[in-house]
Amino acid sequence: xxxxxxxxxxxxxxxxxxxxxxxxxxxxxxxxxxxxxxxxxxxxxxxxxxxxxxxxxxxxxxxxxxxxxxxxxxxxxxxxxxxxxxxxxxxxxxxxxxxxxxxxxxxxxxxxxxxxxxxxxxxxxxxxxxxxxxxxxxxxxxxxxxxxxxxxxxxxxxxxxxxxxxxxxxxxxxxxxxxxxxxxxxxxxxxxxxxxxxxxxxxxxxx
Numbered sequence: 001x002x003x004x005x006x007x008x009x010x011x012x013x014x015x016x017x018x019x020x021x022x023x024x025x026x027x028x029x030x031x032x033x034x035x036x037x038x039x040x041x042x043x044x045x046x047x048x049x050x051x052x053x054x055x056x057x058x059x060x061x062x063x064x065x066x067x068x069x070x071x072x073x074x075x076x077x078x079x080x081x082x083x084x085x086x087x088x089x090x091x092x093x094x095x096x097x098x099x100x101x102x103x104x105x106x107x108x109x110x111x112x113x114x115x116x117x118x119x120x121x122x123x124x125x126x127x128x129x130x131x132x133x134x135x136x137x138x139x140x141x142x143x144x145x146x147x148x149x150x151x152x153x154x155x156x157x158x159x160x161x162x163x164x165x166x167x168x169x170x171x172x173x174x175x176x177x178x179x180x181x182x183x184x185x186x187x188x189x190x191x192x193x194x195x196x197x198x199x200x201x202x203x204x205x206x207x
Contacts, residue, residue, distance in 0.1 A: 067079075069188075081101065097115050
């Protein structure tokens with residue numbers, strides 16, 4: 001982890017401006033081509049969700065701005081960020097499940113399976129796992145495709161953890177499109193950085 005020197009940081013004015021706003025967050029919703037990733041996951045007997053979650057974390061870790069967080073009024077950049085995914089239980093409640101990021105997919109999938117099983121066995125939101133900021137908050141709405149999404153958030157905090165939500169795979173022509181929505185803190189992340197993330201994510205998914 002490195003601490004950003006705000007006095008010399010090229011984004012100093014941008015950071016100060018957006019942090020002064022009542023709502024410094026922005027986001028967009030779009031869709032990526034999940035055709036090849038879906039087919040590959042099914043052929044290998046793997047979880048499509050874990051496949052695209054893993055690809056998303058690889059892409060996010062490759063964009064420095066998505067590894068930046070506001071901590072105690074300053075900005076830090078983590079060497080590596082992880083995921084926290086919502087896990088649905090049989091009683092239709094959900095829990096927040098911290099999943100450590102590994103470059104190796106089999107290792108990541110094994111870790112995810114253990115953590116998701118633990119979260120399903122618990123009750124409540126399990127937000128005690130969200131005390132750390134070196135992560136991205138993930139959610140999924142696999143029952144519905146979408147073209148827009150809003151997020152709950154506190155405007156009275158230094159919360160700068162990105163939110164990413166995936167929707168239901170849907171057919172568009174001869175392609176299977178995966179909806180994705182992302183929300184970020186504008187003091188840290190601009191449209192260029194989100195575009196770089198989406199480009200990397202699409203490359204990893206194939207198509």
